[in-house]
Amino acid sequence: MTPEAKARQLIDQKLQSSGWQVQDLKQLNLSAALGVAVREFPTDSGPADYVLFVNRQAVGVIEAKKDSAGENLTVVESQTARYAAANLKWRTDNSPLRFLFEATGQVIRFTDNADPAPRSREVFHFFRPDTLAGWFDSPNTLRRRLAEHMPRLAERNLRDCQVSAVTGLEKSLALNKPRSLVHMATGAGKTFTAITSVYRLLKFGGAKRILFLVDTRNLGKQAHQEFMAYTPPDDGRKFTELYNVQRLASPSIDPHAQVCISTIQRMYAILSGEPIDESAEDVSLNEVRQTAKQAKLVRYNPAVPVETFDFIVIDECHRSIYNLWKQVLDYFDASLIGLTATPDKRTFGFFNENIVAEYTYEQSVADGVNVGYDVFEIETEITQKGAEVKAKEWVDHRDRQTRKKRWGETEEDIAYSAKELDRSVVNVSQIRQVIQAMKTAVETQIFPARKETPKTLIFAKTDSHADDIINILREVYDQGNAFCKKVTYRAEEDADSILSSFRNDYHPRIAVTVDMIATGTDVKPLEVLLFLRDVRSRGYYEQMKGRGVRSLDGDGLKRVSNSADGAKTRFVLIDAVGVEKSLKTDSRPLEKKPGVALKDLLQGVAMGSRDDDTVLSLANRLVRLAKQLDDKAQARIEKASGGIPVAALGKDLIAALNPDAIVQAALATAQAQGMTRTEDTLLPQEIEAARAARVAAACAPFDQPALRDEIEHARREREQLIDHINLDQVTFAGFGEQAEAQARTVIQTFADYLRQHKDEIAALDFFYQQPYQRRALTFDLIEDLHERLGKPPLMLTTERLWSAYARVQASQVKGADRKRQLTDLVSLVRFALGLEGELKPFADEVDRRFQAWIFRHNAQRATAFTPEQTEWLRLMKDHIASSCRVSRDDFDYAELADKGGLQKVWQVFGMELDGLMNEMNEELVA
Structure with a gap:
């Protein structure tokens, strides 16, 4: 069978499976x-491969x-258009045909000629005949309605950020953009x-x-509740009275439903034929590691054709749309709308960098939609270093699942690290x-005027860990069962009722929760978050922090906290595990100088202190103060500022620092000076001058002594009730002379270890011996050194070492707020040995x-080097940065493989490749 015949056979099968004869x-x-x-239908331009008839028309x-033409199907679009415009034999109406397909056995592209600026797109499968019949009979296409009739x-009842998001999205859809991303801070009302x-x-666009x-x-349950509560501005009825909303709990989609709410796990199961594990829908995909054996391919399901949905709204899209799960989105012929508070590079890339609305956490704080946050650290000896249980000690042994205990003797010395806490030990x-330190801090430093414990959420590592925390909380606080509850998917009590209470x-x-309240769950009265678990994912961590950002008025807060x-x-x-240091987060505490008095911040700004920390700290104090002051105090400040409300003073400071x-x-x-500049060619001094001008304008009102006095006077009036705080003030955990x-x-300890073991550790030869041996450094050697340093009693992780240097030699340390890579150990060793005068990320x-080498x-x-060669060199450089070297085998992994792997890079460089890799390995790491 020829390749063409094989392709026709597959096309026939796909047409038949979607209802065509x-x-x-x-x-x-x-x-x-x-x-x-109809195959080989005659036209005056030659026989068309297939002509589609619906209702005889x-x-x-x-x-x-x-099949080999699959990746070049766009080049035959003109051929398809020629047949569509040709006269069909025996046909009386010779108007051009509307629906155009190009297909191989594997790839299908489709164009609707009735769309404005018709544009082809790849589809997973052919549409059903009744679908084309409905489209054919409609006076306008969906895309034309979006462009012309909204x-x-x-x-x-909409916030400015929500108006911006809806209008930005509709503008994107009107331009037929297939993917649109809405970036809105947690608490800004993404679901609404x-x-x-x-x-x-549905109403104006005519979406099915x-x-x-x-x-x-x-x-999904929360989304359903919000749909049920939503009342549109132009109709007094609830959304669910106007449209059918189905929360999918079976493989069947209600044909009458206009909105279907589903987990991506369930939809994947429907399309792949993979039986769903009901518990899979209870765990965020942040917590799920996808394995190769999971990768069952999605296949066409006649009960759920590809045209089932016109749009897919992906809530918190950064978590679930990659790798295995992406097949669900590839299957449907639908425009994708992403919602997220914490996008990352993958998110921007997936949505074609089409950000239709952006509302950051800092903006939401300035607008009063969300509140800022402070970080309080708790460190303990065992949290930092681990411990050791000696042999022949009699201790409890507990089954992880049943929690059944037995009393037994240890057979050998058992040393454990912080990572093993609450898992194996x-x-x-x-x-x-940690619980006692939290209680003391909250009662004496954080909320000293409160008579009851503020609403607090604790993130635990496992369900068993949560049980241990619950027991100790009740003991330390001397409270009964009602005082604290576990809210996880495995809790014995109904999790929804506990959450509601x-x-x-x-x-x-x-x-206390493991994952159920980690993302998306709205608990506005929350004022304290305690992390007793670390988090690998930056986006997930931002989501977890987002549980505390929601603002709440005085009456609402007083209702639960008297x-x-x-x-x-x-x-x-409250960070008890170093989670703030273990990764780099997008949002940051606006309060950079919690120990500096407001009057000193005001005086500093008036004297010319315009660094980011000072400006952001003052902004945060003013935004916070605005929520506390009565109308009279607000009016006095506004008068002293020349008509600027106190909240606007803070908001202007934040806006001034917008990069x-x-x-x-x-x-x-x-441009005003007649110079041609782009973002890439701006000089650092030009950017700094622009920053200085914007900050100076925002800080100008504080030059007036009357305004500074009025703000400080208002603060003193407001804070008289808590003047006794300093009587019991505790030193901020993790800082001060002892921490230093x-x-x-x-x-x-690190320096001593390097000196004492230089002859034993192969990786150190790289630094101690002659330059020609430097090329011997490999990732395995660094990994070996990392393991040796990380074992008890040293427990010298790269994170801990970097933090120590940052605390003692801050002026010589760069990148302290970044997530550490294993290769950063190279920089630490070089700095400790005095080979570098500055500690910066590897x-x-x-x-x-690399810049010097390529130049x-x-x-x-x-x-x-051509642009394509330069791009490959940059990819190789990035691999060296994370792995110390690059070799031919590495092109089978990660981004190098995604770009075409060894075969592609060999086409680009040819015989030069090995020589270039050797040079880069030697010169970039030496």
């Missing part, structure tokens, strides 16, 4: 089915090609915004059905010390050396 011209019978696909054409948005858009797409995709059952004293009632005061005096103005993140706005200001200044002394001890040094090569070569 395929016929040869000699057996033509247009009454045989609603949809008939010719509506479309398919141009078939062999009325102006009614802005009543999405439902507003869904309502308009919309999929609202989540990654946990709990989030439970140290009750460690949990108790936690949100709305006095008890429980403290909730002694609260005024609105919720902040929340406090995008600074760049635009620098560009405008350059500990950091110096860590550094000295990747930064690799970047610097030299371009200068020496007859022709400079």
Whole structure:
């Protein structure tokens, strides 16, 4: 069978599976089915491969090609268009055919000629005949309605950020953009915004059905509740009275449902034929590691055709749309709408960098939508270093699942690290010390005026860990069962009722969770988050922090916390495991100088202190103060400022530091001066000048002594009730002389170890021996050194070492707020040995050396590296930064493989490849 014949066979099968009857011209019978696909139908431009008839009327054409043409199907679009415009034999109406397909056995592309600016797109499968019949009979296509018939948005009851998101999304859809990303801070009302858009797409856009995709059952339940509560601005009825909303709990989609809410796990199971594990819908995909054996392919399901949904709204899209799960999105012929508070590079890339609305956490704090946060650290000996249980000790042994205990003797010395705590080893004293430290800090420093414990959420590692925490909480606080509850998917009590009580009632005061409240769950009265688990994913960590950001008015807070005096103005993140240091987060505490008095911040700004920390700290204090002051105090400040409200003073300071706005200001200044500049060619001094001008303008009001006095006077009036705080003030955990002394001890221990073991550790030869041996450094050697340092009693992780240097030698340390890579150990060793005068991330040094290397090569070569070659060199450089070297085998992994692997890079460089890799390995790492 020829390749063309094989492709036709597969095309026939796909047409038949989607409801078409395929016929040869000699057996033509247009009454045989609603949809008939006729092979080799004659036209005045030659025979068309397939002509599609619906209700006996010719509506479309398919141009078939062999499989090898799949990636080049766009080049035959003109051929398809020629057949569509040709006169069909025996047809009286010779108007052009509307629906155009190009297909191989594997790839299908589709164009609707009735769309504005018709554009082809790849589809997973052919559409059903009744679908094309409905489209054919409609006076306008969906895309034309979006471009031409959407009325102006009614802005009543919408925040500015929500208006921006809905209008930005509709503009993107009107331009036929297939993927649109809405970036809105947690607490800004993403779901409400999405439902507003869904309502308009159904009512005015004429959408048939919309999929609202989540990654946990709990989030699906919450979304359903919000749909039921939503009342559109132009109709007094609830959304669910106007449209059918189905929360999918079976493989069957209600044909009458206009909105379907489903977990991506369930939809994947429906499309792949993989039986769903009901518990899979209870765990966020942040917590799920996808394995190769899971990768069952999605296949066409006639009960759920590809045109089932017109739009897919992906809630918290950064978590679930990659790798295995992406097949669900590839299957449906639908525009994708992503919602997230914490996008990352993958998110931006997936949505084609089409960010239709952006509302950051800092903006939400300035607007009063969310509150800022402070970080309070708790460190214990065992949390930092682990411990050791000697042999022949009699201790409890507990089954992880049943929690059944036995009393037994240890057979050997058992040393454990912090990572093993509450997994293989439970140290009750460690949990108790953290809980006691939290209680003391909250009562004496964080919320000293409160008579009851503020609503507190604790993140535990496992369900068993949560049980241990619950028991110790009740003991330390001397409270009964109602005081604290576990809220996990495995809790014995109904998790939803506990969560409702936690949100709305006095008890429980403290909730302990593993994953159920980690993302998307709204608990506005939360004022304290305690992390007793580390988090690998930056996005997931941001989501977890987001549980505390929701603002709440004074009455709402007082309803569950009787002694609260005024609105919720902040929340406090208590870090007991180093989670803030273990990764780099997008959002940051606006309060950079918690120990500096407000009057000193005001005076400093007036004297010219314009660094980011000072400006952001003052902004945070003013935004917080605005929520606490009565109308009279607000009016006095506004009068002293020349008409600027106190909240606006803080908001202006935050806006002044917006990096995008600074760049635009620098560009405008350059243009006004007659200079041609782009974002890439702006000089550092031009950007700094623009920043200084914006910050100076925002700080100008504070030059007036009357305004500074009025703000300080208002603060004193408000804070008189808590003047007694300083009587019991406790030194901020993790800082001060003792912490610095500990950091110096860590550094000295590291230096001593390097000196004492230089002959035993192969990796150190790289630094101690002659330059020609430097090329011997490999990732395995660094990994070996890392393991040796990380074992008890040293426990010298790269994170701990970097933190110690940052605390003691801050001016010489760069990148302290970044997530550490294993290769950063190279930088630590070089700095400790005095080979470098500055401690900076290994990747930064690799970047610097790479720039010098490629510049030299371009200068020496007859022709400079091409853009494609440069891009490959950068990919290889990035691999070296994370793995110390690059070799041919590495092209089978990660981004190198995604770009075409060894075969592609060999096409780009040819015989030069090995020599270039050797040079880079030597020069970038040396």
